[in-house]
Each structure stands twice: as structure tokens, then as C-alpha cells.
Amino acid sequence: GESVGLHLPTLSVQEGDNSIINCAYSNSASDYFIWYKQESGKGPQFIIDIRSNMDKRQGQRVTVLLNKTVKHLSLQIAATQPGDSAVYFCAENSRGGKLIFGQGTELSVKP
Amino acid sequence: GAVVSQHPSWVICKSGTSVKIECRSLDFQATTMFWYRQFPKQSLMLMATSNEGSKATYEQGVEKDKFLINHASLTLSTLTVTSAHPEDSSFYICSARADSGSSETQYFGPGTRLLVL
Numbered sequence: 001g002e003s004v005g006l007h008l009p010t011l012s013v014q015e016g017d018n019s020i021i022n023c024a025y026s027n028s029a030s031d032y033f034i035w036y037k038q039e040s041g042k043g044p045q046f047i048i049d050i051r052s053n054m055d056k057r058q059g060q061r062v063t064v065l066l067n068k069t070v071k072h073l074s075l076q077i078a079a080t081q082p083g084d085s086a087v088y089f090c091a092e093n094s095r096g097g098k099l100i101f102g103q104g105t106e107l108s109v110k111p
Numbered sequence: 112g113a114v115v116s117q118h119p120s121w122v123i124c125k126s127g128t129s130v131k132i133e134c135r136s137l138d139f140q141a142t143t144m145f146w147y148r149q150f151p152k153q154s155l156m157l158m159a160t161s162n163e164g165s166k167a168t169y170e171q172g173v174e175k176d177k178f179l180i181n182h183a184s185l186t187l188s189t190l191t192v193t194s195a196h197p198e199d200s201s202f203y204i205c206s207a208r209a210d211s212g213s214s215e216t217q218y219f220g221p222g223t224r225l226l227v228l
Contacts, residue, residue, distance in 0.1 A: 044204070103153075
């Protein structure tokens with residue numbers, strides 16, 4: 001079903017540490033997943049995507065892991081920087097190309 | 112990368128007036144655009160899917176007569192909030208999906224903050 005808006009969970013990390021943001025998705029038939037970063041007052045920015053025929057994909061400082069068995073997605077950010085502070089959303093691509101967004105996680109990076 | 116713009120970036124209006132928000136794909140053609148609404152500290156909620164040359168498809172609970180969507184060209188979709196009320200105050204975000212091949216990636220605009228007094 002559709003994600004319901006809730007107050008955002010938060011993750012606080014020290015600058016230079018690795019961050020892991022988790023997401024549970026709802027539809028086992030979803031075959032495409034995306035992570036977005038949203039800074040305050042701005043629209044979501046594409047970070048990385050992964051298809052259901054993969055379980056891991058790496059980008060620059062980011063890695064997405066997909067576990068279809070438990071319908072779980074994670075985003076790992078290496079050497080987290082203050083500029084990484086934002087809200088991170090996972091999204092699953094449903095039928096018809098509609099994106100269903102997770103509730104989001106607010107990442108706060110302490111200098 | 113693909114760029115999507117929105118205009119205006121913010122708007123304040125009186126209750127009962129109508130407000131139009133534009134969404135443009137600047138460097139690609141988008142057969143499909145999407146409109147979302149986001150309340151503070153919450154996730155994005157899809158309002159409607161806008162297809163060029165046809166009627167928009169609205170999500171359950173979204174009033175089509177209140178949120179008028181027009182997708183006049185492959186690079187422009189508009190959302191008009193009619194007879195706006197304070198509860199319509201929100202952050203409205205559009206996205207556009209590139210038309211080429213099997214691309215599913217949606218590119219988002221910067222959002223429009225609406226405040227209804």
C-alpha cells in the first residue's frame with residue numbers, strides 16, 4: 001500500500017564515519033528502487049538506483065543493498081561529510097511507473 | 112543531468128483565490144510528469160500523474176476539481192490549486208520522467224511552497 005507520512009526518524013553520525021540508512025518497502029513485485037536526498041526547502045535529488053535483479057550497487061561514496069527476501073533496502077554512505085546532512089528517502093517503482101516513497105530518515109552529521 | 116524547474120518557488124495567497132504552479136523539463140522531453148505534496152517532516156505523497164495530451168490520473172482522495180492539472184506540451188505541466196484554503200498550504204513538488212528508452216528515473220523540480228492565509 002501507500003506509504004503513510006510520519007514524523008521522520010533521525011540518524012546522527014560523526015563526520016568521517018560511515019552512515020547506514022535503512023528502508024523497508026511494501027510491494028514484493030516492485031522491480032526498481034531509488035534513493036533520494038532532500039535538503040531543506042528543496043526537491044529530492046537522485047542518489048543511486050538498483051534493479052531487483054541485483055543485490056548491491058556502488059556509486060561514489062554510496063552503496064545500495066537490496067534484500068528481496070525481507071523487502072529491505074539500505075543506503076551506505078562512506079566517510080560522511082557535513083554536506084550529507086539531509087533527509088533521505090527510498091522509493092519503489094510500482095506499476096505504471098509511480099514512485100512510492102518511504103517515510104524518510106533525517107541524517108545529521110556532527111563536525 | 113536532466114533539469115526540472117518549477118515556478119514560482121514560493122507563493123502566498125488569500126483564502127479563496129486560485130494559484131497556478133508550472134513545472135518544466137528544461138533539457139528533455141517528458142511524456143509523463145508527476146505532482147506530489149509534502150507536509151513538514153513528512154514524506155512525499157503522490158497527488159496525480161500527468162500525461163501529455165490526456166487527462167491526469169489522480170490518486171485516491173485527491174480532488175480533481177480542486178487540483179487542476181494540464182499537461183500542454185512535452186516540457187510543461189501546470190497544477191492549479193483552485194479556491195485555496197489554509198489547509199492547502201504545503202510544499203508542492205513535480206517530477207518528470209524522461210521519454211527515452213526504458214528510463215524510469217524521475218527527476219524532481221525544486222518545489223513550490225504555498226502559503227494560504
